[in-house]
Amino acid sequence: MSQIQPEVREALPDLGNAQPGFGAARADIAFEVNGTAISVNVPPLRRLSSVLRDELLLTGTKVGCDAGDCGACTVLVDGDPVCACLMSAASAAGSVVTTVEGLADGRLSALQASFLAHGAAQCGICTPALLVAATALLDKRPNPTETEVQDALGGILCRCTGYRKIIAAVMDAGRFEPSADGAAPHPPAGTFSPYSDGEKGEASALAAPSPSSSRGEGKGEGQHQPQWFDLGLDRRMPISGNAVGSSPIRLDGVPKVTGDEKFGGDSFPADALAVLVVRSPYYHAGFTFGDLDGWAKTHPGVAGVFTAADIPGKNCFGVIGPFADQPALAEGFARLRGEAVALVAGQREAILDLDLSDFPIRWTELPHVLQSCEAKASGANLIHDNRPANLLTSGFVERGDPEAALAGAAFTVSGAIDTSYVEHAYIEPEAGYAYLDGDTLVVVACTQAPYMDRDETAKVLGLAVDKVRIVPTATGGGFGSKLDVSLQPLIGLVALKTGRPAALVYTRTESMVSTTKRHPAEMKATIGADADGHVIGMIFNGDFNTGAYASWGPTVANRVPVHASGPYATPNYRAEGRAIHTHGPISGAFRGFGVPQATIMQETLYDELAGKLGMDRLEFRLKNCLRNGSETVTGQLLDSGVGIADCLESLRPHWARAKADADTFNSANRNRKRGVGVASCWYGCGNTSLPNPSTIRVGIAADGTVILHQGAVDIGQGSNTVITQICADALGLPLDKFRLRGADTAISPDAGKTSASRQTFVTGKAAEKAGRALRETILRFANVSDKASLQLDRLAIVIREGEATRRIDLASLDVDAEGFVFRAEETYDPPTLPLDAKGQGKPYAVYGYGAQIAELEVDLKLGTVKLLKITAAHDVGKAINPLLVEGQIEGGIAQGIGMALMEEYIPGRTENLHDYLIPTIGDVPPIETILIEVPDPEGPFGAKGLGEHVLIPTAPAILNAIRHATGVLVTKVPATPTRIRAAIREKEARR
Ligand code: FES
Ligand code: FES
Numbered sequence: 001m002s003q004i005q006p007e008v009r010e011a012l013p014d015l016g017n018a019q020p021g022f023g024a025a026r027a028d029i030a031f032e033v034n035g036t037a038i039s040v041n042v043p044p045l046r047r048l049s050s051v052l053r054d055e056l057l058l059t060g061t062k063v064g065c066d067a068g069d070c071g072a073c074t075v076l077v078d079g080d081p082v083c084a085c086l087m088s089a090a091s092a093a094g095s096v097v098t099t100v101e102g103l104a105d106g107r108l109s110a111l112q113a114s115f116l117a118h119g120a121a122q123c124g125i126c127t128p129a130l131l132v133a134a135t136a137l138l139d140k141r142p143n144p145t146e147t148e149v150q151d152a153l154g155g156i157l158c159r160c161t162g163y164r165k166i167i168a169a170v171m172d173a174g175r176f177e178p179s180a181d182g183a184a185p186h187p188p189a190g191t192f193s194p195y196s197d198g199e200k201g202e203a204s205a206l207a208a209p210s211p212s213s214s215r216g217e218g219k220g221e222g223q224h225q226p227q228w229f230d231l232g233l234d235r236r237m238p239i240s241g242n243a244v245g246s247s248p249i250r251l252d253g254v255p256k257v258t259g260d261e262k263f264g265g266d267s268f269p270a271d272a273l274a275v276l277v278v279r280s281p282y283y284h285a286g287f288t289f290g291d292l293d294g295w296a297k298t299h300p301g302v303a304g305v306f307t308a309a310d311i312p313g314k315n316c317f318g319v320i321g322p323f324a325d326q327p328a329l330a331e332g333f334a335r336l337r338g339e340a341v342a343l344v345a346g347q348r349e350a351i352l353d354l355d356l357s358d359f360p361i362r363w364t365e366l367p368h369v370l371q372s373c374e375a376k377a378s379g380a381n382l383i384h385d386n387r388p389a390n391l392l393t394s395g396f397v398e399r400g401d402p403e404a405a406l407a408g409a410a411f412t413v414s415g416a417i418d419t420s421y422v423e424h425a426y427i428e429p430e431a432g433y434a435y436l437d438g439d440t441l442v443v444v445a446c447t448q449a450p451y452m453d454r455d456e457t458a459k460v461l462g463l464a465v466d467k468v469r470i471v472p473t474a475t476g477g478g479f480g481s482k483l484d485v486s487l488q489p490l491i492g493l494v495a496l497k498t499g500r501p502a503a504l505v506y507t508r509t510e511s512m513v514s515t516t517k518r519h520p521a522e523m524k525a526t527i528g529a530d531a532d533g534h535v536i537g538m539i540f541n542g543d544f545n546t547g548a549y550a551s552w553g554p555t556v557a558n559r560v561p562v563h564a565s566g567p568y569a570t571p572n573y574r575a576e577g578r579a580i581h582t583h584g585p586i587s588g589a590f591r592g593f594g595v596p597q598a599t600i601m602q603e604t605l606y607d608e609l610a611g612k613l614g615m616d617r618l619e620f621r622l623k624n625c626l627r628n629g630s631e632t633v634t635g636q637l638l639d640s641g642v643g644i645a646d647c648l649e650s651l652r653p654h655w656a657r658a659k660a661d662a663d664t665f666n667s668a669n670r671n672r673k674r675g676v677g678v679a680s681c682w683y684g685c686g687n688t689s690l691p692n693p694s695t696i697r698v699g700i701a702a703d704g705t706v707i708l709h710q711g712a713v714d715i716g717q718g719s720n721t722v723i724t725q726i727c728a729d730a731l732g733l734p735l736d737k738f739r740l741r742g743a744d745t746a747i748s749p750d751a752g753k754t755s756a757s758r759q760t761f762v763t764g765k766a767a768e769k770a771g772r773a774l775r776e777t778i779l780r781f782a783n784v785s786d787k788a789s790l791q792l793d794r795l796a797i798v799i800r801e802g803e804a805t806r807r808i809d810l811a812s813l814d815v816d817a818e819g820f821v822f823r824a825e826e827t828y829d830p831p832t833l834p835l836d837a838k839g840q841g842k843p844y845a846v847y848g849y850g851a852q853i854a855e856l857e858v859d860l861k862l863g864t865v866k867l868l869k870i871t872a873a874h875d876v877g878k879a880i881n882p883l884l885v886e887g888q889i890e891g892g893i894a895q896g897i898g899m900a901l902m903e904e905y906i907p908g909r910t911e912n913l914h915d916y917l918i919p920t921i922g923d924v925p926p927i928e929t930i931l932i933e934v935p936d937p938e939g940p941f942g943a944k945g946l947g948e949h950v951l952i953p954t955a956p957a958i959l960n961a962i963r964h965a966t967g968v969l970v971t972k973v974p975a976t977p978t979r980i981r982a983a984i985r986e987k988e989a990r991r
Contacts, residue, residue, distance in 0.1 A: 034102030044090035059266040060100035060259020069913035071156030074129035100128035100259035110176035118169035122160035123716030124256030125476030162890030243725040247883035264431030264446035272501035274351035280334035283368035290360025301350020313462030323550035335548035338513030368583035395558035397839030400572030405537025409528025421905035422518035428476020433503035449753035480589030516588025519544040521597035540575035551588035553579035567682035603679035603956035643875025643934035644849040675965025681952035684844025685945030693829035694763040695749035699820030711748035718884035730771025764940040769826035848944040850874035854957035863981030873930040877944035896954020
């Protein structure tokens with residue numbers, strides 16, 4: 001029974017593989033892969049990427065779009081880079097194909113070693129493609145220029161790194177020419193994992209270059225060039241002592257450059273059913289099903305169709321319990337385009353080419369609203385009956401008397417800014433599989449929040465929490481969106497219902513239409529200053545379009561009012577943030593939780609206010625910034641650790657130089673003008689006024705290894721390495737003695753979710769406590785003081801204090817159930833206080849700070865922007881691993897560039913990586929990082945969080961630079977050429 005109308009079929013999200021599958025004619029196709037002649041029997045039009053991954057199990061080749069847009073599938077064919085997703089198997093016949101697995105020959109290639117040493121791989125999902133494309137370049141041009149590298153890698157997207165370390169790694173690869181000690185050994189597949197249960201991970205084979213940053217000294221141009229350690233034996237580990245503050249290669253780095261790393265879609269069981277999700281083509285629609293069983297029977301290879309009626313538990317999930325409102329499968333009507341309504345499971349080949357145009361569902365389209373202003377208008381239809389005015393929730397902070405302050409201000413400025421949906425655009429779409437292990441459902445998938453996934457999946461499927469086990473795979477970028485469950489309950493449902501493993505990889509379009517976005521914001525604010533230039537009052541109002549379901553909307557609504565002042569003393573203040581439901585995409589967590597949007601509002605007004613005061617823009621910020629002893633807008637006294645002034649001070653010489661450069665250029669050019677902008681950030685690390693604990697377990701095994709249960713998911717940011725470094729120094733043993741047990745809800749203690757810049761601070765603090773507790777246990781056992789040193793000598797611990805040496809034979813000790821002879825487990829929960837009705841309290845225990853300068857050039861005729869340089873000063877308290885810190889800063893800046901200049905997700909129009917633009921390797925200018933270390937007494941070794949902060953100042957600094965260059969402020973972000981040009985025209989018309 002076909003009840004779907006033709007125009008609806010057109011509108012259905014791309015359900016993926018339009019490639020031949022079940023029943024298609026096959027042929028023997030022979031070619032060479034990585035030096036081995038092979039022959040495969042596949043449909044000739046099967047994508048080469050699929051053949052490599054699914055037939056030959058060379059999963060180092062990744063798939064991010066299946067459309068030629070992301071470049072993740074790049075392989076070499078007869079020495080030239082090609083997108084394997086665009087090449088048929090038949091076209092590869094007789095060719096020589098090289099994948100990432102073919103780059104190392106028992107040892108890492110020079111380029112792979114250089115990638116590790118430079119920290120050029122974060123999540124690593126793009127890394128195989130970059131490596132093979134760069135290998136082809138280096139074969140032709142052993143010493144390429146930066147432009148040549150950018151040209152060669154221009155078709156490969158990376159969402160994590162900001163590309164600068166990739167460029168440096170390729171340009172410096174020649175320094176790693178293999179020699180006796182020139183490259184790290186390439187371990188056998190499967191034995192080189194920091195998560196290994198049995199094998200010893202040789203994760204620390206190379207030392208990194210010294211960081212490309214300056215340390216709080218505001219060094220001049222060119223300081224970002226890497227310095228190198230000698231390439232001989234001394235760059236090998238172990239690091240003995242002082243792991244904190246050094247930059248060993250990331251402990252999980254080698255599998256990322258060899259292709260061994262297993263992401264969500266890389267290890268499906270051979271007998272897994274493939275799952276297809278039927279989704280709503282409408283923003284708002286009712287629907288009824290026809291004869292689903294009858295339809296399934298007429299489609300060979302389909303094992304079953306599942307709907308909400310099959311869900312055994314509560315068909316409702318949501319990351320914040322009281323606001324949970326999202327069905328795993330919609331019941332009777334859909335509230336957003338792309339909402340899941342049914343699952344089709346079947347043999348993989350059958351699912352590959354399944355035509356859903358006759359799927360028995362009848363839709364009735366209903367009215368929808370996509371803008372916050374429409375949704376909150378009186379008389380608007382309610383998206384959830386229990387949420388009047390479509391208001392999900394609001395956050396509020398008030399201090400002093402802002403109206404009176406503004407009325408008495410010598411100068412005031414007011415403005416309004418709108419921002420757009422921003423898509424996370426991680427290169428790895430959601431992927432995973434589920435299976436039953438006895439009566440336990442095991443879900444193996446990419447994620448940022450395994451314990452939340454477990455709880456949500458158990459609730460939906462009606463299982464006890466201990467009957468769901470989440471095993472995270474490597475995660476190819478998350479940035480907030482993979483905090484929410486996506487496919488976990490869906491594949492879990494199929495596995496439960498069929499008793500068979502069930503596997504699913506979202507298509508790119510499916511990922512984009514159905515997962516969360518950055519909230520579009522409609523903001524207004526007024527700020528006033530006295531005649532001396534002190535800010536005395538501010539009022540902020542913001543509506544944040546939270547889409548059809550709650551997700552992290554409450555967090556955004558609450559975080560924004562706390563942060564909308566920026567890191568500046570603001571004695572009289574009122575800010576309200578509202579999360580408004582629409583039928584748009586669900587807005588959730590995305591690096592900054594609404595603070596980047598609010599900062600655009602505040603920082604652009606600060607420039608205007610400085611102008612009215614006749615003050616230098618940087619000096620105005622320095623005059624008003626928070627300092628030790630300041631009170632925040634929530635009344636929190638900041639006793640110590642406030643580093644924003646240090647950040648701004650460090651920018652002074654760069655600011656002066658950049659402005660002088662711009663003046664010189666502008667006096668000689670008429671149609672192109674240069675501008676310089678500055679903006680700051682602050683960001684509270686961890687949950688807002690809520691419990692936020694992490695637990696770390698560490699122990700010593702009888703074989704002398706230190707086993708660290710590290711449940712904080714490393715999605716590329718480096719927590720595997722950073723948390724181990726912290727624990728190593730707290731314990732007093734070197735990094736190379738450590739073996740990691742990664743997140744697994746059945747094994748590792750809960751280290752919370754990877755979000756809100758909390759892992760280095762919160763889980764790091766737990767690791768510090770656990771390391772110290774383990775050390776204390778050993779010292780007490782040996783009856784020595786805390787001045788004693790520890791050393792592991794094969795099967796013994798050697799303890800030295802003064803002249804005395806004590807040797808503990810580990811084999812002589814009792815071993816507990818987990819194999820430990822000594823163990824410790826510690827939990828840390830940051831001390832916060834609830835906010836009262838006026839938003840007064842202590843929402844965070846630790847804040848991080850930063851400030852950035854953007855230098856750019858605007859073509860006044862075209863409205864195009866060319867970024868020249870970003871200088872970024874960030875107070876991280878203590879740089880546990882300076883190279884990883886830099887990587888976070890550069891990656892955050894790249895995302896800020898996208899937000900400022902190009903990224904605008906438009907439902908129904910930009911649902912792929914062709915129409916939705918993110919920065920490429922040519923869009924990110926040189927970045928100079930200045931690391932500021934103002935220790936926070938609460939953080940581990942003084943460290944603060946960083947991941948969110950780094951994106952926040954970039955967009956406002958760019959907007960301020962555009963205004964400096966052109967005299968116009970673009971009030972709808974992103975500032976596309978069309979909008980810049982329109983603003984310039986408007987200004988010209990006013991003359
Ligand atoms: S998967 Fe081939 S270009 Fe994206
Ligand atoms: S490291 Fe490039 S996408 Fe993550």
